[in-house]
Amino acid sequence: MTRKLIVESDYTYTEAELIQGLKARNQRVFGYLYDHYSPALYGVALKILNDENAAGDTLQEVFLKIWRNIDRYNEEKGRLFTWMLNITRNTAIDMLRSKAHRFEQKIQDVGDDVHLYTGHLAVYQSTDHLGLSKVLEKLNKEQRIIIDLSYYKGCTQEEISTILNIPLGTVKTRTRLAMIKLRNLLKTL
Amino acid sequence: MSVERFISSGIIELYVTGMASEAEAKELEAAMVAYPELEKEIESCRRDLEQYVSLQAIAPPPAIKDHLLRMVADETAKCEKR
Numbered sequence: 001m002t003r004k005l006i007v008e009s010d011y012t013y014t015e016a017e018l019i020q021g022l023k024a025r026n027q028r029v030f031g032y033l034y035d036h037y038s039p040a041l042y043g044v045a046l047k048i049l050n051d052e053n054a055a056g057d058t059l060q061e062v063f064l065k066i067w068r069n070i071d072r073y074n075e076e077k078g079r080l081f082t083w084m085l086n087i088t089r090n091t092a093i094d095m096l097r098s099k100a101h102r103f104e105q106k107i108q109d110v111g112d113d114v115h116l117y118t119g120h121l122a123v124y125q126s127t128d129h130l131g132l133s134k135v136l137e138k139l140n141k142e143q144r145i146i147i148d149l150s151y152y153k154g155c156t157q158e159e160i161s162t163i164l165n166i167p168l169g170t171v172k173t174r175t176r177l178a179m180i181k182l183r184n185l186l187k188t189l
Numbered sequence: 190m191s192v193e194r195f196i197s198s199g200i201i202e203l204y205v206t207g208m209a210s211e212a213e214a215k216e217l218e219a220a221m222v223a224y225p226e227l228e229k230e231i232e233s234c235r236r237d238l239e240q241y242v243s244l245q246a247i248a249p250p251p252a253i254k255d256h257l258l259r260m261v262a263d264e265t266a267k268c269e270k271r
Contacts, residue, residue, distance in 0.1 A: 027261055034254055039246035046247055059249050063257050067264075078232075081239060089207070132244040150206040151238065157208050175206065176199030183237040 015080050022070040030067060037081065038063070041088045047152045048092035054099070058092045065091070093154040131189045138185050143178035150175065192224045201227075205234045 013021065013032060021029030041062055045055040065087050073083050136144065142164070149155040149163065157171045166174070195201065195217065203209040204217050221228045 025265060027258065027265065030261055031254070031258060034257065038254070039248050040243045042249035043246040044242055047245060052250075056250055056253055060253055060257055064260065067261055078235075082235060085239065085242065135241065135244065147206065147238075147241070150203075150208045151242075154207060157203070157210070160208070171208075172199045172203060175208065176202045179202040179206070179234065179238070182241055183234070186237050186240050 019070070019073065019075065019080060022067070030063075033066070034063060037084060040081075041084060044085065044088045044152070045092045047148070048089065048154075049096055054095055055092070058088070058095055062088045062091050089151075089154070096153075134189065135182065135185045139178070139181060142174070143181055146171075146174055146178045147182065192220075192227050192230075195220060195224075195227055196230055201231050201234050205231060205238055 011032075013029065018029060018033060022033065038059060042055060042059050045058040045062070046052065049055050049058065062084070066084060073080065077083075139147075146160060146164070149160055155163070157168055160171050161168045164171075200209060200213055200217055204214055209217065217227075217231075221231065
């Protein structure tokens, strides 16, 4: 599923221009937004759902929500990308739950999606693959799982405590340590 | 709680990954208003997590874009007719 993105023009919009264009219902801006952000958002949906069809449906729903609800976006509450990521996570997690995935399925998904870590990576940023391998190599499995279960699967602290069989307090300290490790690794990229 | 205590408590990481309880989130959001440096720390943590997410980007099937652009064009045309 790896394909080079075809960007229609070389023109780059600033975030403010993007927001303005979307609010003005500019379809060209919408196309640009899609070209630039769909790989990241599709990656999120795919990690959450572990199913290409469901991830594709989610992506479509997400971009329609962005188009229809752009007036609800509040710049003071965070960047556009953060807002879009939240819509994606919420939409995908809702879909995951509506599919009545069993609780255990969540754990299995995280364990099984190793192929997502190694293959099928977008080529739209040439450093991606190298950067990700570098990060994943140094982040141990437990640290990766704790970040993925919380961020991608929407697990609560209690659920993670059950899944990893560790006390609730340990979930907090481990999440913090995992994030510190991740952040330090990202700095070296 | 002081800014330092907030930072070392791990609550920022829980908040950013979406694991903070409602009470924790409220506490942090209230503190953000009082301490701008806390807000900066949260934003920086969020950016890092978003970078991790972006590293896992995957190009979606190309048919989705065509379909979306058509839907958006149809919707716009309908709105303009009204």
